[in-house]
Amino acid sequence: MQSNLSDLRSGPVMTLDMMRRGESGVVADLRGGHGVTRRLIEMGIVPGVSLRLVIDSGRAGPVIVQVGDARVGLGRGMARRVLVRPDEA
Amino acid sequence: MTTEAAATTAPADIVVALAGNPNAGKTTVFNAITGAHQHVGNYPGVTVEKKEGGRRFDGVAIHVVDLPGTYSLTAYSLEEVVARNYVIEERPDVVIDVVDASNLERNLYLTTQFIELGVPVVVCLNMVDVAESRGRSIDTELLSELLGVPVVPAVASRAEGIEELLRVAVETAREGRVPQRQVRYGRELESHIVEIADLIVQAGGGTREVPARWMAIKLLEDDDEVRREVEEALEDGDNLLARVDRVRAHLESVIGDDAELALADRRYGFINGACAEAVSSSAETPVDWSERIDAVVTSRILGIPIFLLLMGGMFELVFRLGAPPMGWLETAFGWLGTYVSALLPDGPLQSLIVDGIIGGVGGVLVFVPQIMLLFLAISLLEDSGYMSRAAFVVDKLMHHIGLHGKSFIPMLIGFGCTVPAIMATRTLESRRDRLTTMLVTPLMSCGARLPVYVLLAGAFFAPQVAGKVIFSVYLLGVLLAIVMARVFRSTILRGPLTPFVMELPPYRMPTLKGTLLHMWERAWCYVKKAGTVILAASVIIWALLTYPQPPAGTDLAGEPEIAYTVAGRIGHILEPAIRPLGFDWKVGISLTAGLAAKEIVVSTLATTYSIGESEESGAPAVREALRQDPIFSPLVAYALMIFVLIYPPCIASMVVLWREAGSWKWLAFAVLYTIALAWLMSFIVYQGGRLLGFG
Incomplete structure (x- = not known):
C-alpha cells in the first residue's frame, strides 16, 4: 500500500462525501488545516490508502468508511476534505 | 508520582507505562496485570485520570502506570501531551504498547512513535482471537523482527498471554533494550x-x-x-x-x-511493509458482523428509532429492576431507625443519629441499586461499542444545534454523573465546542437527581404514570440542552463548526468482569460520597434544622418548631423568591442544601419532615409526610423536579467545570444561567399548570 505520491495526482478525483454507498477508492489527498489533517492521519486515512464507503446517512449527515480493518465515522464537512480517486467499477 | 495505593507502597523494581489506542483493550490489560491492586488519581496539574497498580512477578515488584489512550504522540490533545510527557520526563523502565491485533496497521502508528522516541517498548498484540476469527493470522516473531521490538500475543479478556507479556517486559526493562529499527523516511x-x-x-x-x-x-x-x-x-x-x-x-x-x-505516509509505509510480511489473511473473509449490525443500527431510517428505543429501554430497565431492592433497603433503614430510637433515650443524640445520620445517609443509600443499574447500562453501551454509533446517529441532529456527534458522548455520560461527563468533553478539539458542551451537559439529568424524582413522583403520581413522569423530566433536560447549545453557539460561543472524525470500534460482547468492574468503579464513587460529603452535610443540615430551638412558650403562629431554626430562617428568606414557583420555605431549605449535591435534597426533605412532624423515619414516611403537606400538589412536585433538574448539580461538578473551562468566569456563568433557567422553567410549569387548572 506504499504510495507513490506523484502517481496520485493523476486521474479523476472526487471528495469522499460524493461517493456512493459501497463504492471504494484510494485516498489522493487531504485538504484542510493542521488539526484536521492530523486527525485523519491518526485514523489511518492518508494518501494511498484504500477505503470503502460503508454507510452514508445522506445530505448533511455523516458517513462511515472502512479503512483496512478499522471503521471510521466522518462528519460531512470532514468528508469533503478527503480527496478520493474512485476504483473503476 | 505522589500517591501510591496500599498494594504498591513497596518500592517498585520496575516501572511499566501502559500505552495504546482507545479501544485497544488497554484497560483490560491493566486489569489483567494488576487485578484489584489499583489506585486512581490524576496526573499532576491536569484532570486526566491516572490509574496506577502493582503486581509482583517472579520476585520483581512491578508498578504499572496507565497512560491515557491516544492515537499518536503529537501535542494535539491534552491526553497526548500527558502520555508523551510522562514517557519523556518520568522515564518508565519499559512501555507496554497495547495493540488491537484486529486493527493492526492503525494501532501500530502509535508504536512507530515510541520507536522514534527510542524508549524500551514491548508490543502487546491484544485480541489475537478476534483477528484470527476474521481469518488473519499474525507471525509475531517475524513482526517483532520487522518492527525491532518484542511482540507478545495476548487475549487480555481471558488473561491469556499476560504472564509472557510480563516476562518479556521485565527482561526488556532490565536490559534497557531500545528498539532495534527506525522508520526511514x-x-x-x-x-x-x-x-x-x-x-x-x-x-x-x-x-x-x-x-x-x-x-x-x-x-x-x-x-x-x-x-x-x-x-x-x-x-x-x-x-x-x-x-x-x-x-x-x-x-x-x-x-x-x-x-x-x-x-x-512513510510511517504507514513502514507499518504496511511489516504487516505485508507478517500477516497472512485466509482467502475467505468470514461474515463481518459489525458491518451487518451497522447497516441496521446506523441506517438513515432505523438509526434514530433504534437509538430512542435503546435509551427508553435503558431507563425502563433501571426503574423496573431497581424498584424492589430499593424497597428492601428502605425497609432496612426504617427498621434500623426504629431500632436505634428504641435503644437511645429521647433527646438530641437520638435525633442526630436517627433523623440526621440514618435519615440523611440512608435516604441516599437506598438509591444505590438504581444508580448501579444506570451505570451498568452506560457501561454496556460503552463496552459493546454502541456509544460511538450513537454519536454517529445523532451527528446530523447535533449539527442543527451547532455541535457535532462527538459532543453527544459527554452528554450521554451525563446521565450517569456530570463530573466524568464534563471531563469527557476533552475529546472535543475545538474550545468553543468544548465550552458549549460543558455548559449544557449539566442539563442531562445525572444519577444523583434521580432520587429526588423517585421520591416526588412516588409520592404524588400513581405508580403506572410515575415512570413516565420521570422520563418526561429527563426528556425536558435533553430538550433544554439542545436549545441552550443552539443559543450559546449563536451568541457567546459563535464560530465555525469543527469537523467530526471518530473511530467506530468493532462491536464486542462486553465481558461480565469488565462491565461489572466499570460499573463498580463508578457506583463506588456514589457510595463514597454518601459516606463522606453527604454524611457531613447531613450532620450540618441536621444541626441547622434543629438549632436554635424556640424557648418554651414562644408563639410560633402555628408553624412547626423548625421554622425557628437557622435553616428555617434561611428558608423563610428565600420564600418570596420561590413562592411564584409554588414552593415554600421548607422546599427552600432543601434546594439550598441541594447545591452541595442533589441527593441532599432528598435527605434534607427527610430530615425536615421527620423532625417536623413524624416520629418514624425512612422514605415511606417522607412520602407520606409530603402528601400530608398542604403546600404540595402533583403540580408543585413536578415544578420542583424541574427546578432540581436544571439548577447546578453539585459542588464537585462545578469545580470540575471551573478547572476544565480554565476560568472562574465560566463557572459563575454556568451557575447563574442554570439557576435563572431553573426558576423560569419551574415558573412556566407551575403558573401555566395553574392556569390550565392542574393546581
Whole structure:
C-alpha cells in the first residue's frame, strides 16, 4: 500500500462525501488545516490508502468508511476534505 | 508520582507505562496485570485520570502506570501531551504498547512513535482471537523482527498471554533494550531530518531521553510543544526554528505535500511493509458482523428509532429492576431507625443519629441499586461499542444545534454523573465546542437527581404514570440542552463548526468482569460520597434544622418548631423568591442544601419532615409526610423536579467545570444561567399548570 505520491495526482478525483454507498477508492489527498489533517492521519486515512464507503446517512449527515480493518465515522464537512480517486467499477 | 495505593507502597523494581489506542483493550490489560491492586488519581496539574497498580512477578515488584489512550504522540490533545510527557520526563523502565491485533496497521502508528522516541517498548498484540476469527493470522516473531521490538500475543479478556507479556517486559526493562529499527523516511526527508538533528545537537539539544532525531521529526511536523522547547531551551533557538520553517516550505514545494503528511505516509509505509510480511489473511473473509449490525443500527431510517428505543429501554430497565431492592433497603433503614430510637433515650443524640445520620445517609443509600443499574447500562453501551454509533446517529441532529456527534458522548455520560461527563468533553478539539458542551451537559439529568424524582413522583403520581413522569423530566433536560447549545453557539460561543472524525470500534460482547468492574468503579464513587460529603452535610443540615430551638412558650403562629431554626430562617428568606414557583420555605431549605449535591435534597426533605412532624423515619414516611403537606400538589412536585433538574448539580461538578473551562468566569456563568433557567422553567410549569387548572 506504499504510495507513490506523484502517481496520485493523476486521474479523476472526487471528495469522499460524493461517493456512493459501497463504492471504494484510494485516498489522493487531504485538504484542510493542521488539526484536521492530523486527525485523519491518526485514523489511518492518508494518501494511498484504500477505503470503502460503508454507510452514508445522506445530505448533511455523516458517513462511515472502512479503512483496512478499522471503521471510521466522518462528519460531512470532514468528508469533503478527503480527496478520493474512485476504483473503476 | 505522589500517591501510591496500599498494594504498591513497596518500592517498585520496575516501572511499566501502559500505552495504546482507545479501544485497544488497554484497560483490560491493566486489569489483567494488576487485578484489584489499583489506585486512581490524576496526573499532576491536569484532570486526566491516572490509574496506577502493582503486581509482583517472579520476585520483581512491578508498578504499572496507565497512560491515557491516544492515537499518536503529537501535542494535539491534552491526553497526548500527558502520555508523551510522562514517557519523556518520568522515564518508565519499559512501555507496554497495547495493540488491537484486529486493527493492526492503525494501532501500530502509535508504536512507530515510541520507536522514534527510542524508549524500551514491548508490543502487546491484544485480541489475537478476534483477528484470527476474521481469518488473519499474525507471525509475531517475524513482526517483532520487522518492527525491532518484542511482540507478545495476548487475549487480555481471558488473561491469556499476560504472564509472557510480563516476562518479556521485565527482561526488556532490565536490559534497557531500545528498539532495534527506525522508520526511514526516504532520501529527501531523511536528509532534512539529519540536517535539523545536527543543528539541534550543535545548539546543545538532544539527549538520551529526548533524541535529537525525534525532535527534528517533531519540528518538521510543526509540533507546538517541541517548538516551544527549542525556543526556550536551546541557544539560538529562533534561528533554528526559522531554518525549520524554510525546510518545511521547501519540502512542500518539492513533494507537493505537507511535511506532516509525507512523514505519516512513510510511517504507514513502514507499518504496511511489516504487516505485508507478517500477516497472512485466509482467502475467505468470514461474515463481518459489525458491518451487518451497522447497516441496521446506523441506517438513515432505523438509526434514530433504534437509538430512542435503546435509551427508553435503558431507563425502563433501571426503574423496573431497581424498584424492589430499593424497597428492601428502605425497609432496612426504617427498621434500623426504629431500632436505634428504641435503644437511645429521647433527646438530641437520638435525633442526630436517627433523623440526621440514618435519615440523611440512608435516604441516599437506598438509591444505590438504581444508580448501579444506570451505570451498568452506560457501561454496556460503552463496552459493546454502541456509544460511538450513537454519536454517529445523532451527528446530523447535533449539527442543527451547532455541535457535532462527538459532543453527544459527554452528554450521554451525563446521565450517569456530570463530573466524568464534563471531563469527557476533552475529546472535543475545538474550545468553543468544548465550552458549549460543558455548559449544557449539566442539563442531562445525572444519577444523583434521580432520587429526588423517585421520591416526588412516588409520592404524588400513581405508580403506572410515575415512570413516565420521570422520563418526561429527563426528556425536558435533553430538550433544554439542545436549545441552550443552539443559543450559546449563536451568541457567546459563535464560530465555525469543527469537523467530526471518530473511530467506530468493532462491536464486542462486553465481558461480565469488565462491565461489572466499570460499573463498580463508578457506583463506588456514589457510595463514597454518601459516606463522606453527604454524611457531613447531613450532620450540618441536621444541626441547622434543629438549632436554635424556640424557648418554651414562644408563639410560633402555628408553624412547626423548625421554622425557628437557622435553616428555617434561611428558608423563610428565600420564600418570596420561590413562592411564584409554588414552593415554600421548607422546599427552600432543601434546594439550598441541594447545591452541595442533589441527593441532599432528598435527605434534607427527610430530615425536615421527620423532625417536623413524624416520629418514624425512612422514605415511606417522607412520602407520606409530603402528601400530608398542604403546600404540595402533583403540580408543585413536578415544578420542583424541574427546578432540581436544571439548577447546578453539585459542588464537585462545578469545580470540575471551573478547572476544565480554565476560568472562574465560566463557572459563575454556568451557575447563574442554570439557576435563572431553573426558576423560569419551574415558573412556566407551575403558573401555566395553574392556569390550565392542574393546581
